[in-house]
Amino acid sequence: MADALIQVQGLEKTFRQGLLMRQIDAVRSVSFEVHRGDIFGFLGPNGAGKTTTIKMLTGLIRPSAGRANVFGIPIPSAKAMKKVGFLPENPYIYPYLTPKEFVQMCGRLSGLGGKAARDRTMQSLDRVGILYAADRPARKLSKGMLQRTGLAAALVGDPELMILDEPMSGLDPVGRKEVRDLILDERKNGRTIFFSTHILSDVETLCDHVTILREGRVVVSGKLDELLRSEVQLTDVVLTGAGEEFEKTCEKAGHETHRVQERLHLEVKGADAVQLLIREAVEHDIQIVHVHTRSETLEDLFVREAIEHEASPKDAPPGKSESDPDDSTRPPGE
Numbered sequence: 197m198a199d200a201l202i203q204v205q206g207l208e209k210t211f212r213q214g215l216l217m218r219q220i221d222a223v224r225s226v227s228f229e230v231h232r233g234d235i236f237g238f239l240g241p242n243g244a245g246k247t248t249t250i251k252m253l254t255g256l257i258r259p260s261a262g263r264a265n266v267f268g269i270p271i272p273s274a275k276a277m278k279k280v281g282f283l284p285e286n287p288y289i290y291p292y293l294t295p296k297e298f299v300q301m302c303g304r305l306s307g308l309g310g311k312a313a314r315d316r317t318m319q320s321l322d323r324v325g326i327l328y329a330a331d332r333p334a335r336k337l338s339k340g341m342l343q344r345t346g347l348a349a350a351l352v353g354d355p356e357l358m359i360l361d362e363p364m365s366g367l368d369p370v371g372r373k374e375v376r377d378l379i380l381d382e383r384k385n386g387r388t389i390f391f392s393t394h395i396l397s398d399v400e401t402l403c404d405h406v407t408i409l410r411e412g413r414v415v416v417s418g419k420l421d422e423l424l425r426s427e428v429q430l431t432d433v434v435l436t437g438a439g440e441e442f443e444k445t446c447e448k449a450g451h452e453t454h455r456v457q458e459r460l461h462l463e464v465k466g467a468d469a470v471q472l473l474i475r476e477a478v479e480h481d482i483q484i485v486h487v488h489t490r491s492e493t494l495e496d497l498f499v500r501e502a503i504e505h506e507a508s509p510k511d512a513p514p515g516k517s518e519s520d521p522d523d524s525t526r527p528p529g530e
């Protein structure tokens with residue numbers, strides 16, 4: 197499609213690890229497309245393969261199989277990356293550089309001339325709210341301040357496409373809101389944004405499209421409003437005075453339960469089950485504190501598709517290792 201800025205087709209990455217060169221299938225036949233003007237959320241639990249996919253797209257590591265184009269050019273492509281603003285996971289900033297020096301250097305690397313790099317640096321630092329610390333060495337910055345500096349570096353080259361690996365990581369609630377606003381504003385400014393995250397509420401308020409990975413595979417992909425099942429009615433019920441026996445009966449009936457002090461919280465699927473539960477509660481003199489019916493949220497979808505369908509342990513990819521044979525492909529500090 198003409199306006200697809202990222203096209204990924206059957207992408208795979210296998211790592212070999214340890215003395216026995218044990219195989220880790222980090223990304224398995226992943227396909228998706230990101231179109232111009234999209235805010236695209238790339239989700240999945242820890243170790244699902246998000247960063248590995250992003251590293252392939254940005255040319256930091258090579259795919260084991262499959263194809264991907266960025267701006268229609270097969271990866272890895274330095275030419276395509278000129279139009280991409282990239283925020284790596286845990287951005288590494290040389291400790292003796294200040295945000296101003298670091299972002300300016302990134303501006304120069306993305307092809308800006310001296311004055312343009314200086315001007316864009318100040319604009320970008322201001323845009324992400326770190327201008328006040330522009331001259332402090334990175335070693336004296338907090339985690340959130342480093343993250344903001346990384347975001348400024350992703351913006352400085354005036355990119356058409358932003359690829360952001362966990363942009364809200366390390367930020368406080370105000371910082372997260374600022375990044376959400378930044379993403380929405382930058383889309384208005386004509387940019388396309390592809391980002392990975394764990395924070396589902398952020399995705400729900402921002403994204404048009406999502407792809408959810410689990411164990412290296414795509415398990416859900418599409419337009420967010422079409423994916424959330426409006427027909428799935430979930431009801432949150434809170435009761436007081438319900439004993440253990442009543443709780444066990446609820447669990448047997450398939451309701452999700454948890455206790456907060458004397459309150460029993462339940463999540464009930466379907467209207468009939470709610471009626472039955474309320475009738476039972478009244479019969480047992482249990483007080484109904486709260487009943488709220490809602491449609492499926494992204495969190496429900498995520499739990500349904502990415503967590504409840506867990507594969508058997510033998511299929512699960514092992515955790516990251518310290519002695520990583522492919523680390524030579526990582527940028528310093530990663």
Ligand SMILES: Nc1ncnc2c1ncn2[C@@H]1O[C@H](COP(=O)(O)OP(=O)(O)OP(=O)(O)O)[C@@H](O)[C@H]1O
Pocket residue numbers: 211212213220221222240241242243244245246247248249285513514515516517520521522523
């Ligand atoms: N260089 C590497 N060598 C060996 N295995 C690796 C390497 N990089 C990643 N892996 C493995 O690949 C899998 C996917 O890791 P990845 O970092 O892509 O996950 P992620 O979805 O970004 O997770 P998180 O949400 O924790 O950031 C994991 O099992 C990880 O241990």
Ligand SMILES: [Mg+2]
Pocket residue numbers: 246247248285
């Ligand atoms: Mg990651």
